Amino acid sequence: MATIRFRDEEIIGLGVAAFLHVALLGVLLLQPDKGGAEFAGERVTVSLAEDVSLESAAPEINEESREAVAPELSEMVVPPEATDPEKSPVPVDRPVAKPTSKPPAKPNSNTSSTPKAKPTPSQGGASKFGKAFENGAGSAANSQETDATAATFGPREQASLVQAINRKIKPKWNAPQGLDAERLVTVVSFRLNRDGSLNGRPRVVRQSGETASNRAQKSIHAERAVRAVLNAAPFDNLPPEFYDKWKYISGVRFDRNTSR
Amino acid sequence: MKKLAFLAFFLLAAPVAAQDLGEAPPPVTEVETVEEEGLTLTVTDDSAWEDLGIAIAGFATDRDVDTPANSGGTASLGKELARVVFNDLRNNGLFKPTGPDSLPQPSYGQITSPNWPSWSNRSTEMLVHGYVRGRPDGRLTVGCYLYDVVLQDELARAGWVVPPRDWRRAAHKCADLVYSRLSGESPFLDSRIAYIAETGPKDNRTKRLAIMDSDGANHRFITTGRSTALTPRYSPDYRKLLYLSYVDGNPRIYIYDIGTGRQTLVTQSTNPTFAPRWSPDGKWILYSMAVSGNTDIYRVSADGGPSIRLTNTPGIDIGGSYSPDGSKIVFESDRSGSQQIYVMDANGQSQKRLSFFGGRAATPEWSPRGDQIAFTHIAGNFRIAVMSPAGGKLTHLTNSWQDEAPTWAPNGRIIQFFRTARNSGTTALWQVDLTGRNERKLPTPVDASDPAWGPILP
Known part of the structure; x- marks a missing residue:
């Protein structure tokens, strides 16, 4: 019968370990319930965009555009008159070209390399201040392109456009009730003006789902669909840069039955 | 040298390209009607039905x-x-x-x-x-x-x-x-309803014939209640009422003239008769008669005359209801062993069973629009159900303990029936539309059963 013998350090170590375990258990038990399983019951609309639309037709497509850069200011600002008064008539047009023509100095190299940039502050009329900024229309830091990126109309834009129109029409639509009435589908087309107002009256393109029982609701279904569009106008929530894409809505499908 | 190479390349490449074009004609697609390209989308209405x-x-x-x-x-x-x-x-x-x-x-x-x-x-x-x-x-x-x-x-x-x-x-x-x-439906509100008003204790009910407007107004009792009245039916012109009465102790069908208050027997027979129905044009009356334990469906002219027997199978054939064009009759029969729904031509030919839904099926009524047949489906409880005239597409409209005796609103879109409460046994008239979503109780001064909806008033 061998008795197990602990050394003092081991006893201390085991004691500390046991105490910490109990402490940890206590902490875990006493921890207030944060309700981790909380489910935000918010509805998410999933739209499956099937059509991939054309990319921008601009001759050169910029994927990204750099951000606008302010000019580096020299360390010491010298008052213009004090340095050389005779130079002043000429430089009005010269320095304008300078900041743009010269590839913008990399921020890291600039501080040490060129103290020669002195004349720039000298010409400094307030009117020219804006020109001193490097132009750029995007937010990329590593691009030299200054033109605006092409406005692409991709699946994402298409989907959000569809959503925007849907948001307008849906609350205004009220499907008629009746036997088999949920089988009816009405497709309506309409044209929009640039300001989102309707151009002409919505037109019923086609109807489907007619049965012997819902024949009576067919015209009501079409009427309510047209009414929903009339009621939803003006569509002032659509992006003007994509007017070409939404000037003609060729088919709004009014379909009560979502499961089909 | 480079130029030569280029030239050679073009000379060589050109015929190849030409051949390629020749071999692969552009795929022939269907000629589509020119529809201007535009945005398409689907608008759904997944909210609850909105009023x-x-x-x-x-x-x-x-x-x-x-x-x-x-x-x-x-x-x-x-x-x-x-x-x-x-x-x-x-x-x-x-x-x-x-x-x-x-x-x-x-x-x-x-x-x-x-x-x-x-x-x-x-x-x-x-x-x-x-x-x-x-x-x-x-x-x-x-x-x-x-x-x-x-x-x-x-x-x-x-x-x-x-x-x-x-x-x-x-x-x-x-x-x-x-x-x-x-x-989009046809009108139905300007119409009248006949029903059986029930009063008194459970085991000794007084059953009187009563009529009212579709909204319960202009209520009027027709019979005194000395003899039990059952299953009223309005004639298409609202002038007469067919109903079953136990005037002399035997169940027999009478025609009650609403204008004069006179009533006549449909057929001079000592046999019990029941389940009267008008033909859509009001010229014929269907009824069932029990002759020595065998009940069959008969047809008689509304002006009287000889009756024509339409069914002749052993067992009970009862409750015929005409299709709106008058060419067919839907009825109830127990020839298969339990109550089921059958259809036949107006002259009694080509009888065939319609209901194969399990349980029993009773009291069929052909919709005035012709697209549905309402009946009582008995499978555990009594439920009002509809099916297509071919016997398909069973749809239950109610789910209560005991709902029976459906009758159609003139537009064929609302069904009226009576519901018996489970414990008290009280009865009341209820209506349900064909979607089954809109159910409501019709107010009557006393308990009510056996409703019959008349046609729309001119």
């Missing part, structure tokens, strides 16, 4: 004249008319009407040109305006207008001239106009 908000303002009058229809003259009659319209539409389950008591009273001039701003502010989509005018001959002219408030557009209008005692009918006509314009 259409309708504001029904009091009917206006050009000048307040006395009328027998209302002690307060035409001005207060106008308000009463709007209340009837409101109650008619309220009970449909399709609309969310607002009555004249909580709305501003339009002036006579505003009936044809509503004060749009004041209506747009209310959360209503439709607006009903109307007027009532007393005529020199004592009759009333009632006009009814339906407007779309959102689009500020007139949807429908109509006018009627009615004698003062029929003023409620003008209101029903107006409600029918609104209902049919907004639902």
Whole structure:
């Protein structure tokens, strides 16, 4: 019968370990319930965009555009008159070209390399201040392109456009009730003006789902669909840069039955 | 050297390219109708069925004249008319009407040109305006207008001239106009209902024949209750009522003339007869007669004459109901061992079974529109159900303990039946539409059973 013998350090170590375990258990038990399983019951609309639309037709497509850069200011600002008064008539047009023509100095190299940039502050009329900024229309830091990126109309834009129109029409639509009435589908087309107002009256393109029982609701279904569009106008929530894409809505499908 | 190479390349490449083009003609696609390219999308309506908000303002009058229809003259009659319209539409389950008591009273001039701003502010989509005018001959002219408030557009209008005692009918006509314009269905509110009024203790019920308007107004008892009355049926012209009476202790079918109060036996026979039905044109009467334990369906002219036997199988054949064109008869038979629904030609030929739904099926009624047959499906509890005339597409409309004896509204879109409460045994008339979503109880002064809905009044 061998008795197990602990050394003092081991006893201390085991004691500390046991105490910490109990402490940890206590902490875990006493921890207030944060309700981790909380489910935000918010509805998410999933739209499956099937059509991939054309990319921008601009001759050169910029994927990204750099951000606008302010000019580096020299360390010491010298008052213009004090340095050389005779130079002043000429430089009005010269320095304008300078900041743009010269590839913008990399921020890291600039501080040490060129103290020669002195004349720039000298010409400094307030009117020219804006020109001193490097132009750029995007937010990329590593691009030299200054033109605006092409406005692409991709699946994402298409989907959000569809959503925007849907948001307008849906609350205004009220499907008629009746036997088999949920089988009816009405497709309506309409044209929009640039300001989102309707151009002409919505037109019923086609109807489907007619049965012997819902024949009576067919015209009501079409009427309510047209009414929903009339009621939803003006569509002032659509992006003007994509007017070409939404000037003609060729088919709004009014379909009560979502499961089909 | 480079130029030469280029040239050689082109010379060589060109024919190859040409050959390629020759071999692969552009794929032939179907010729599509030129549709301008545009955005397409689907709008769904996954909300619960929403009721259409309708504001029904009091009917206006050009000048307040006395009328027998209302002690307060035409001005207060106008308000009463709007209340009837409101109650008619309220009970449909399709609309969310607002009555004249909580709305501003339009002036006579505003009936044809509503004060749009004041209506747009209310959360209503439709607006009903109307007027009532007393005529020199004592009759009333009632006009009814339906407007779309959102689009500020007139949807429908109509006018009627009615004698003062029929003023409620003008209101029903107006409600029918609104209902049919907004639902697409045929009107049904201007119609009457016959039913059996039940009073007294459970084991000794007094059953009387009673009639009323579709909204429960103008209620009237027809029989005294000394003898039990059952299964009434309105003739298509509302002049007569067929019903089953135990006048001399035996169940026999009588024709009751509503105008004269006279009643006659359908057939001079000592055998018990039951389950009377009119043909759609009112010329024929179907009934069942039990001869020495074998019940069959017979047809007789409404003016009397010999009866023609249509079924001759052993067992009980009962409750024939004509299709709206009068060419077919749907009925109930237990020839297979349990109650099931069968169909045959109007002359009794080509009988065939329709119901294969499990359980039993009874009291079939052909819809006035012809597209459905209503019946009582007995499988555990009694439920009102419909099927197509070919026997398919079973749909249960109710799910209660005991719902039976369906009868159709004139437009074939609402079914009336009676429901027996489980413990008390009290019975009441109920209505359900064909979607099964809108169920409501019809108020009657006493317990009620065996409803029969008549056709729409002209």
